[in-house]
Amino acid sequence: MPADGGPGRVQDVRRQNLAVVLDSIQRTPRTTRAEIAASTGLTKASVSSLVTVLLDTGLVEEAGVARDGERGRPGSGLVLNRQRGALGAEINVDYLAVGVVDALGELRGHKVLERRPGGLDVVFGDLQELARAVAGEAKAAGIELLGGGLAVPGLVDPTRKLVLTAPNLGWQDAALERHLEALLPDSPLGVVLSNEANSAALAELWYGHGSSFGDYLYVSGEVGVGGGLIFESQLFAGPRGHAGEIGHVVVQPDGLKCGCGGRGCLETVAGQDAVFSAAGIQGATTADRMAALMHALRTGAPDAVRAVERAGHFLGIALVSAARMVNVSAVILGGHFAGLQNWIRPSLRQSLETYAPGLVPPDGVAFSELGQTAALRGAAGSRLREAFASPADLLN
Ligand SMILES: [Zn+2]
Numbered sequence: 001m002p003a004d005g006g007p008g009r010v011q012d013v014r015r016q017n018l019a020v021v022l023d024s025i026q027r028t029p030r031t032t033r034a035e036i037a038a039s040t041g042l043t044k045a046s047v048s049s050l051v052t053v054l055l056d057t058g059l060v061e062e063a064g065v066a067r068d069g070e071r072g073r074p075g076s077g078l079v080l081n082r083q084r085g086a087l088g089a090e091i092n093v094d095y096l097a098v099g100v101v102d103a104l105g106e107l108r109g110h111k112v113l114e115r116r117p118g119g120l121d122v123v124f125g126d127l128q129e130l131a132r133a134v135a136g137e138a139k140a141a142g143i144e145l146l147g148g149g150l151a152v153p154g155l156v157d158p159t160r161k162l163v164l165t166a167p168n169l170g171w172q173d174a175a176l177e178r179h180l181e182a183l184l185p186d187s188p189l190g191v192v193l194s195n196e197a198n199s200a201a202l203a204e205l206w207y208g209h210g211s212s213f214g215d216y217l218y219v220s221g222e223v224g225v226g227g228g229l230i231f232e233s234q235l236f237a238g239p240r241g242h243a244g245e246i247g248h249v250v251v252q253p254d255g256l257k258c259g260c261g262g263r264g265c266l267e268t269v270a271g272q273d274a275v276f277s278a279a280g281i282q283g284a285t286t287a288d289r290m291a292a293l294m295h296a297l298r299t300g301a302p303d304a305v306r307a308v309e310r311a312g313h314f315l316g317i318a319l320v321s322a323a324r325m326v327n328v329s330a331v332i333l334g335g336h337f338a339g340l341q342n343w344i345r346p347s348l349r350q351s352l353e354t355y356a357p358g359l360v361p362p363d364g365v366a367f368s369e370l371g372q373t374a375a376l377r378g379a380a381g382s383r384l385r386e387a388f389a390s391p392a393d394l395l396n
Contacts, residue, residue, distance in 0.1 A: 014050075015392045017042060021050045022059060022391050030063045030077030051078065057394040058084055058144065059103065059387065080104055086387070087135060087148035087184050088380030089127060090196060090372075091115070093168045093223035094286040096127050097372050098134045100143060101380035105207055109137050112372055114285060120171070124179040131183050146387050146394065147189030149379025150180060151199040153224050155242050158193045167259035168224045188394055189387060192379075195237075196220060197244065199378030200370070201228025202235055204332050206381050208374070209366040213330040217322055219246055219315070220374070221335035223286075224259070225267040229326060246322050247271070251314045266318040270311040272336045278307035290339065297343050305343065312344040316351020320359055329360050334368035341367040 024036045031039075037047045054060040064076040085102040092115065099110035113130050116122055135145060154166025163174040180191040201218035204210035210218070214233055220226040225247030229236040237243050247267040248260045255264025256274075268274055276282075276289045279296060280303045283289035296304035319331055337344060345365075352360050368374055387394065 015390070017046065018050055018053060018391045019389055021047060022054055022388055025054075025060055025078045026080060026388060029079050032077050036078075053395065054078075054391060057391050059391055059394065082106070083142050083144060085138065085143050085145055086189075086380040086383040087131060087138075087145050087187075087191070088376030088378070088383075089131060089148065089150045089183065089191075090199075090375040090379070091123060091127060091150070091152045091169070092196065092375075093153065095372065096123070096130055097376050098127070098130045099373055099376045099380065100134060100138045100145065101377055101384065102143060103384060105381065107373060107377060108141065108143060109134050110373055110376075114287070120174060120179070123169075124182070128179075128182055135184065145184060145187050147187045147383045148184045148191040149194055149199065149376075149381075149383045150176075150183065150191055151194050151196040151375035151379040153196045153222060153226060156193050156195050157241070161193055163193070168222075189383060192383060192386075194379050194382065195226065195228070195242075196222075196375040197226025198228040198235055198237060199376075199382065200226075200334055200368075200374035201230055201244075201332075201378070202382060203370055203374045203378035204334070204368060205230055205233060207377055208368055208370050209332050213332070213364075213366075215328045216330040216332055217244065217246065217319070217326070217328055218332045218334065218368075219319070219337065221270065221272060221333065221337035223272050225265075225271050227322070229328070231326075231328075246318050249318045249321060251317045266314060269314045270318075270337075275307050275311050275336070275340075278310060279304040290336070294339070297340070308340055308343045309347040311340075312347030313351045315344070316348045317355060319348075320352055320356035323360055324356060330364040330366070331360060332366045332368055334370065334374050338367040338369070338371070 020040055021036055033047045037044045060078050061081045063079045080103040082102045082104045085100050088099050088101055090097045094115050095112055096115050097112045100108045102108050111130055111134050152163055155164040157164055161177040163171050165172050183191050197220040200220050204218055215231050218228045227244040227246035229244040248265040250264045251266050252264035256268040257263050258265040258268050281289050281293045283292050
């Protein structure tokens, strides 16, 4: 360990100050070097030198730089460079999705592909092709991708790049290192692995309804039902990273067997397939089945209406139990729950009021508007935030 004041120490301080200056620019677009010095307490000379380094990382640019590269008026301020971004990808049970999120948090390109049946190689073959197409379009638009994130519906170990278990994909201890590398070769920061519901919960915080709540439980409705907990605007993943798995909270003790090995989990009554099956809906693809379900609901078909009401009822039971346990009073519902909101809301509300009056008020229930982009936006957003927290990693 270098002693205080030694070269290592100086480097640490400089790394930290880079992040501090970058944070100022992120918080106050078009801020000037003088304003940054005033707000951070750093000297003008240090700020100037740190800004030069940040300009070198490409994360920041002078505001008002004309398209032909001619400099704007000096002192016109600094902004994040929206031509830097991260790739976000999602593997779900029935679809694959890839998109690009830029430094300002905007989605710049997005493609979805129906997932074919098959093992890891088939899935990653298709995902790679999709990623190549999206990354190619980003490159053509002049966006440089710093790294990426991949979200999967299962329990993951991001450090060892392993999917520990993803019952709905049929994966157990799946090693993804090679596949993650191939997804975005040559990016400075590489691709990290995350849980789909955790990533979607973060996407709500940054790009959706979450910022107005601060503390909430996010529930993703897909074939599986996932969950993510946000406390004080931070993801709470628990000691081993798997907290918030509301899909496997038991709501029917004598219910159906669940993919997790248990019985009567929320997923067995409120997951997408559970709803289709209770509604008597069939179809070749999930999109076909969802379209048929929506049609049945619009025409008031009793089986469909009952199936969705039942899902809302049990979703409410699981939500009040979870809300009591962790003391949150807001929930955000994504995936098919968002698509079915008009039909699911009444039974859900009734359930919330019956089992825990007043705990989750009507304005504490929000439905996601991010659709199939939620998980990939969270995965890409996390990668971008890591880059912003440690801009020095981009130098070399
Ligand atoms: Zn289960």
